[in-house]
Amino acid sequence: MDAQKNIYAVIEEVQKAVIGKQELLKIMMTAILASGHILIDDIPGVGKTTIAVAFAKALGLQHKRIQFTPDVLPSDLTGFSMYDKESRTFRYQEGAAMTQLLLADEINRASPKTQSALLEVMQEGRISVDGITHPVPSPFIVIATQNPFGSSGTQELPESQVDRFMIRITVGYPTAGEEFLILKDQSERSLDDVHAAADPTLLLSLQKKVSFVHMDDSLYRYMVSVAQLSRKRKDIRLGISPRGAMAWCRMTQAWALLQGRDYALPDDMRHVAAASLGHRIWPVSTLTEESAEHIVMLLLDSVPAPSLTEV
Template sequence: MQGIQINFLTHAQNVLRQVRRVIVGKNNTLTWVFAAMLAKGHILMEDIPGVGKTTMALAFAKSLGLKTGRVQFTPDILPSDVVGFSILDQNDGKMVYRPGAVFCNIFLADELNRATSRTQSALLEAMEEGQVTVDGISYPLEQPFIVIATQNPTGAAGTQPLPDSQTDRFMLRLSLGYPSLEDEISMVTSRQGADPLKDLSPIMKASDLIAMQELVSETYVSREVTAYAVKLVQATRTNTVVARGASPRATLALISLSKALARLNGRDFVVPADVQSSFVQAVAHRIELHANVQQTAEQVLQTIAHGIVPPKP
């Protein structure tokens, strides 16, 4: 186990080091993105245009050596563009399935909230079950399968909110934000006419990532730490400023993300600090606050976490 763990850490550190060459100054965010991938989760990136969401997704895909698919969502994109469609073969008169863009390892759903709700919903089965169904026939997707969706903030021109049923299927929601002065200078200097992705080379392959995901799933979580995670999520359902609390799916995501964080910190077991760190990341996009509340979801969750005593390690 120790040898596997060392290999895990080496792979993880090398991937993050390479992606950080492209996305400067966002080390913490990049760690969370990779943690979600290791936990077999999907990632929702919410930010203004032009801060590097798409570049980040492509940098991870190239570093991991995985097949990518990409759709730039607009109101004209149809569900069949995403999941595929059946067409009549003129030669033998039979219906033939033509796979859609989701038949890949990493599917980049660019500006997903510009699509119609019907097209957005086409991703649900793929995200939850790793398959799509067209004309009553189910087609399994390639593994690993990870969706990295980007969306502009709600209210931006041409956007509409993602349905709750879809946001709940993302393991976490993140924002890159603007770079600092020094980071932006460094970014501009390093990209003088050059493609930042051109020099990236695959560090891993699909089987490596699958093995790392399996190792994460085997990470030990004690009953006490599990109970702590459940208490945190259940507290969102009784908090007076929360209109809609997090579902049990949030608890599962919290545990999975905590396992990945533990492995990235060199442990094969989860400690309360892993759960504390993962709580806001895994749950903030799954709750809805009352309309008159001045706090953000992140602030409310931090208050909840401060009010629940973690078990002793």
């Protein structure tokens, strides 16, 4: 399947700058194919920024990076109107969000107002400044990073904002073998080695193909049952939203395409469930992210999965 070949060509380019983490890269690529935004939640120094920039280069996308601090203003993202003396008119000065792939570093260090401005652009796909609407380039992807809540200078993102991200993932520490290669090859591996294996037109074409991946009604019914169950359990304060269920569905279709199929299987749903749903479930008690993912797995196991004969 040509689509699968094109997808893996991008992943192979990213791997020129990233050692290991193949499963993580596949999940991120799946979210990009699903036209979603990505939140990477992890400690400093594990390669979050390197992975994001490598994807931008491998996809052949125009990209910008903004380092969030408390003094970053919404206009730094959205842009602003500037008076031009020569033409005696106001002209629009683009902000960081006017790009195809935006790397938003340490989003939870920004003020709530700036965070809201970013989330609005992610949701609407356009920017309004002084009553004039400016559409963002297409495709438009945000890869945001944040340090764990509790780190110096951070503040937790509200549930409504976290829900806007299609997936939330962690990079994690490398294995001993991977860390050995990182130390040994640090002078040989560079983002300069990553070349474009795609372009915006190809990516838009792949994203369109995701929509045509067949989902049997039994898969939809299973997703609805899991979402409904998450809203009824007493140990869950906030269950899976309809937007969350839609994201899970889209991720399932994209994962099937990555596997070289034009139809989805029950295993596809299960494979992307933790990344798609883990940040959309808020337990009553304060638990770790691993516990939230564990609850997702419990929900999946509580509902009879469709059999291959049904699909």
